[in-house]
Amino acid sequence: DVKVTQSSRYLVKRTGEKVFLECVQDMDHENMFWYRQDPGLGLRLIYFSYDVKMKEKGDIPEGYSVSREKKERFSLILESASTNQTSMYLCASRSQGAGNTIYFGEGSWLTVV
């Protein structure tokens, strides 16, 4: 089975803190994604990576950055957390090819106080 593992399920951080969300996939997928899920807004793409050290901005990249130093690992970084970044964050991976299934991690609930 494909496994996408997000290291933290629940986090509570203070405003202004630097936050790291880690994601690891075990299927050698080229593509990795970070989505944010909010009620009524569905899943919105923050960043996408199609190869090591390569990244593209998604729909809502402001306030976020990413790092992909190894193929299996994709990190989301909140440089200075703010309360409006309280959300569920979903990591996903997918092999190259438009019709291929995207696999999600279990999500990380982040609360910024």
Add this chain to the structure above:
Amino acid sequence: AQTVTQSQPEMSVQEAETVTLSCTYDTSESDYYLFWYKQPPSRQMILVIRQEAYKQQNATENRFSVNFQKAAKSFSLKISDSQLGDAAMYFCAYVGNAGNMLTFGGGTRLMVKP
């Protein structure tokens, strides 16, 4: 940019009955893929069904089928013989044939009444 719209924030269905979830999308591409994903309370997203735009035949997976109307840019999901385990959020998603980034709709919460 592509957009995906799910106009029903919530739906409910009686156990064993049939329910249809709506999805419309906007694109200028001719080749693309459409998906329905299920997200149960555990939050783990599960692929329900996939449709390739160049295929006229509607995809079917057991109790799940789609009504794909390419000209109308509509992609609805029909769940037959609904079961309690079908209760979840359902997301419609689009990806262009040359692309990698999926665009998701806002989701429909499906409740199944015993």
